[in-house]
Amino acid sequence: MENTLGLEIIEVVEQAAIASSKWMGKGEKNIADQVAVEAMRERMNKIYMRGRIVIGEGERDEAPMLYIGEEVGICTQTDAKNFCNPDELIEIDIAVDPCEGTNLVAYGQNGSMAVLAISEKGGLFAAPDFYMKKLAAPAPAKGLVDINKSATENLKILSECLNRPIADLVVVVMDRPRHTELIQEIRTAGARVRLISDGDVSAAISCAFEGTNIHALMGIGAAPEGVISAAALRCLGGHFQGQLIYDPEVVKTGLIGESKEGNLARMKEMGINDPDKVYNANELASGETVLFAACGITPGTLMEGVRFFNGGARTQSLVISNQSKTVRFVDTIHLFDEPKSLQLR
Numbered sequence: 001m002e003n004t005l006g007l008e009i010i011e012v013v014e015q016a017a018i019a020s021s022k023w024m025g026k027g028e029k030n031i032a033d034q035v036a037v038e039a040m041r042e043r044m045n046k047i048y049m050r051g052r053i054v055i056g057e058g059e060r061d062e063a064p065m066l067y068i069g070e071e072v073g074i075c076t077q078t079d080a081k082n083f084c085n086p087d088e089l090i091e092i093d094i095a096v097d098p099c100e101g102t103n104l105v106a107y108g109q110n111g112s113m114a115v116l117a118i119s120e121k122g123g124l125f126a127a128p129d130f131y132m133k134k135l136a137a138p139a140p141a142k143g144l145v146d147i148n149k150s151a152t153e154n155l156k157i158l159s160e161c162l163n164r165p166i167a168d169l170v171v172v173v174m175d176r177p178r179h180t181e182l183i184q185e186i187r188t189a190g191a192r193v194r195l196i197s198d199g200d201v202s203a204a205i206s207c208a209f210e211g212t213n214i215h216a217l218m219g220i221g222a223a224p225e226g227v228i229s230a231a232a233l234r235c236l237g238g239h240f241q242g243q244l245i246y247d248p249e250v251v252k253t254g255l256i257g258e259s260k261e262g263n264l265a266r267m268k269e270m271g272i273n274d275p276d277k278v279y280n281a282n283e284l285a286s287g288e289t290v291l292f293a294a295c296g297i298t299p300g301t302l303m304e305g306v307r308f309f310n311g312g313a314r315t316q317s318l319v320i321s322n323q324s325k326t327v328r329f330v331d332t333i334h335l336f337d338e339p340k341s342l343q344l345r
């Protein structure tokens with residue numbers, strides 16, 4: 001599955017990032033999102049594959065494109081039999097967030113990216129559009145930190161695993177009222193907190209890379225982003241756990257779910273029998289083959305943002321594969337017109 005796909009999905013995230021970055025700093029989050037969705041879908045539909053979106057745009061707002069269940073790839077188009085035999089191809093599941101951090105793009109802030117994860121059919125947890133409590137940490141702490149332990153206990157474990165004092169640890173937490181106590185606990189334990197307004201996928205993945213100065217992600221973000229983060233962390237050998245949050249009271253500011261009872265019923269309908277289950281990265285991205293790709297829209301911890309020049313743009317992407325066991329940083333120059341000159345660095 002992976003050979004050509006690995007290359008093509010780079011272009012999928014690159015095109016989404018370029019489209020969205022044209023709206024960077026314009027205060028128009030919906031447009032920044034919409035153009036990324038359109039660009040991602042257009043490029044995806046040129047790939048020789050039979051894909052199905054399992055995590056996508058607006059489960060609840062019935063978004064017109066890249067909605068959950070949408071089929072993507074040349075071999076799913078109505079005229080497919082003219083140029084491919086769909087029966088020859090395995091079906092694949094795709095989780096997308098064409099503009100992860102729409103507010104970050106709209107307000108010209110760091111940390112937004114176009115991102116997706118791919119696996120064979122059934123290989124990605126089709127998470128409902130709920131919140132998710134998350135814990136991400138570097139590989140040496142995998143399986144030792146635990147979402148059911150307190151932040152204080154986890155910081156002690158992290159300190160031992162990473163062989164550094166708690167004071168040298170940095171924990172990313174989303175800046176939300178629901179995290180007031182968590183932030184206080186982390187600070188009291190002696191670690192430092194990096195508050196982010198949006199973009200917890202970037203934060204989760206950054207835990208797996210030494211040198212980012214991010215040692216954990218703690219707190220509650222969205223569940224779809226949790227699955228995408230888990231796909232990357234599974235390939236990278238990092239720690240990721242996620243637990244769906246079905247009680248709106250816990251989230252305080254959340255828009256997701258009308259009531260605890262309604263959410264529980266919905267989980268049951270989806271076949272989630274244990275609503276309190278803690279999922280690890282291997283369960284959220286359980287497929288034999290897992291591919292992950294992201295392209296920076298605005299600059300971030302791991303990737304540069306899109307930079308335009310006279311006649312083109314330059315992007316930086318990250319492509320991770322558990323099959324080829326590769327983590328590639330891809331630097332691409334996109335030529336729109338006849339270039340005047342190309343910048344080496």
Ligand SMILES: O=C(COP(=O)(O)O)[C@@H](O)[C@H](O)[C@H](O)[C@H](O)COP(=O)(O)O
Pocket residue numbers: 097099100101102103174176197198199200201220221222223225253254255
């Ligand atoms: O910041 C985020 C927004 O994602 P997007 O809508 O694709 O721009 C995500 O990284 C968060 O995981 C999540 O969506 C967020 O925590 C949920 O929203 P909020 O209620 O504002 O916390």
Ligand SMILES: [Mn+2]
Pocket residue numbers: 097099100101225
């Ligand atoms: Mn997102």
Ligand SMILES: [Mn+2]
Pocket residue numbers: 033097098099100101102
């Ligand atoms: Mn998004």
